Amino acid sequence: MQHITAPELAAWLGDTTKNPPLLLDVREPWEHETCHIPHVVLMPMQTVPVRLQELDPEAVIVCICHHGGRSMQVANFLERNGFAHVINFTGGVHAWAQQVDHSMPTY
Numbered sequence: 001m002q003h004i005t006a007p008e009l010a011a012w013l014g015d016t017t018k019n020p021p022l023l024l025d026v027r028e029p030w031e032h033e034t035c036h037i038p039h040v041v042l043m044p045m046q047t048v049p050v051r052l053q054e055l056d057p058e059a060v061i062v063c064i065c066h067h068g069g070r071s072m073q074v075a076n077f078l079e080r081n082g083f084a085h086v087i088n089f090t091g092g093v094h095a096w097a098q099q100v101d102h103s104m105p106t107y
């Protein structure tokens with residue numbers, strides 16, 4: 001599994017010459033309402049197994065959570081289920097708020 005940091009993801013998303021990944025936010029709805037990175041797909045961790053068919057196994061998927069633990073579990077699950085291009089977002093939205101978007105609320 002690959003890992004990506006907040007500054008690396010920000011640079012990727014800001015580079016219009018590169019295709020953006022699918023940003024899969026696996027947090028709970030209340031967490032997403034508190035703060036989120038723009039253009040994420042919200043799919044709480046416990047719903048991923050039943051919603052797996054909604055995801056393209058060939059897409060580049062960056063799994064996101066609060067600090068990186070849940071997203072790593074989901075990324076591992078996706079890899080075990082045949083997803084070829086899965087990346088864990090190390091540090092999660094907390095790192096994004098500290099390193100990229102200082103206006104983002106934290107919790």
